[in-house]
Amino acid sequence: MEQEFSNSDLLSFLAAEFADADLEGKSDEEVVRGCVQASLAEWHGGIITEGWALLNTPDFPWQQVGDYANRYFDSEIEAREWLTNILEMLENCLRDRPRRDPCA
Template sequence: MPLNSAYENLYSFLAAEFADADLEGKSDQQVVHNCPTPELVNWHRTILTEGRTALHSSSFPWQKVADYANRHFENEEDVREWLTQILNLLEESVNKI
């Protein structure tokens, strides 16, 4: 999938951090708490901005979010809830740096 979109950083983050997390035996919470580093703080802030923008978009790309994160969701609302939780955890982790 090409990443040329308004949510390129978000999609890259989801694919890099979540796509294989289940295979590695990591929970979503473990993934998020382990990824922020001082070197990546600005990138993670960009991801937070893109993620919040996507959540407030009338054309929320819920299927792409699910695909990049390699997660199965029943509907858009489930994706919104999951992404909100992930962004909140990421923000909490970034703020601790």
């Protein structure tokens, strides 16, 4: 699972959006809301699908998730809860976002 996961869009998303968020003083919700764009909806949908599938595996790579997101988790349970919250926020933002960017 780790090799398959190492080339994932989910990891790219976590590294790109969350790695420096704490240095910028952004909450997880601010990060998610700030990255959702209609033009990326399909990609974000894939991230959501990948994330839920990953959470349903017994070999959840919780430390790798923490490394890419620049988060420290005390346990697998904590990492699963964090990723679940991120995926739920992303789903909600995509659902609430207009289908097309008015500025595009």
